[in-house]
Amino acid sequence: MKGFIFDLDGTIYLGERAIPGAAEAVNTLLRRGDRVVFLSNKPIATRRSYVQKLNQLGIPAEESNVIHASMVTARLLKERLKPHEQVLVIGERPIREELREHGVKLTYWPDQARYVLLSWDRDLTYEKLNRAYQAWRHGAELIASNPDRTCPVEGGELPDTAALIGAMEALTGERIRLVAGKPSLFMAQAALEVLKLSAADCWMVGDRLETDIRMAVEAGMRAALVLTGVSTRSMVEGCSHPPDRILDSVAQVVEL
Template structure:
């Protein structure tokens, strides 16, 4: 038995367009008895939304089969916060809802924040940026949901959470070390717990060298880079994070 951890955007689909052969490949793995989970850094949708989308394109999935950066962030903060401590969030409704489901208390007041959570926010304003900065000035620790510079979509890419990370690092003069999403060990361990398999028996399949492949290398998983998203074959040849194999698309994963 093998475990397969699939990235979503750029690997299984691009926007609303599924990658040719992705559905058939994932179903083939499921039918032969391999364990499958889906791992996404994208924090602007709820897990149920991913499940609905996977089911809609023909891939059987349950909520427990989907792990995303919002979930891992919520678990991480829940472990670190004291009962009366609060988090100031720069991000969208889905990650706020995930935090609340895990009992994380939120605040809009910079003076009350123990942590400032930076996440993808398509309504980012100067006011929000200033609120995060003022919270840091009052002693709040900065944490990010994911480190992605961009998110692949059908026809191109969109700015992701790294845009906000870069702004805050420029403001504070300090690097943000605590990042919940891939390639963090928090994300890797969440996937391995869901599969209930050792890392050596699992494949990470994704389109990004700096997140998907780096995470696999760091924890001892095998890795397959697909060329349907961000990273290219030329980039892989120069990267310190080398995949075990490079596939034209996820359709070829059944041969691993």
């Protein structure tokens, strides 16, 4: 039995379109008895919406085997926060809802924040950036949901959370060291808990060297890079954490 951890954007689908052969490959793995988990850094959607989308694309999924950065971020903050402490969030509704579901208290006011959570926000404004900065000046610690520079979509890529991380690091002169999403081991551990397998028995299948593949290598998993998203074959040369395999697409995952 093997475990397969699939990234979503750029690996299973692009926008609303499934990568050709993705549904057939995942269903083949399940029929032969392998275990599957879907792992996404994208914090602007709920796990429920991921399940619905995957099912519509012909890929069996339940909330129990869909893990995203918002959930792992919420768990991490819940563990670290004291009962009276609050979080100022720069991000969209889905990650706020996930935090509330985990009992994390949110605040609008910079002087009340123990942490500032930086996440993908397509309505980012100067006012939001300033509130995050003022909270840091009042002693709040900075944390990010995910480090992705871009999100792959049909026809190109969109700016992701790294745009906000870069802005805050430039403002504060400090590196943001606490990141919940891939390549962090927080995400790897969450996936392994669901699969109930050792890292050595699992393949991470993703399109990004700096997140998907790096996480797999550092967690002791095997790694397969697909060429349907962000990273290219030429980028692997000289990479400090190269994949075990390079696949044209997820359709070839049945060969692993």
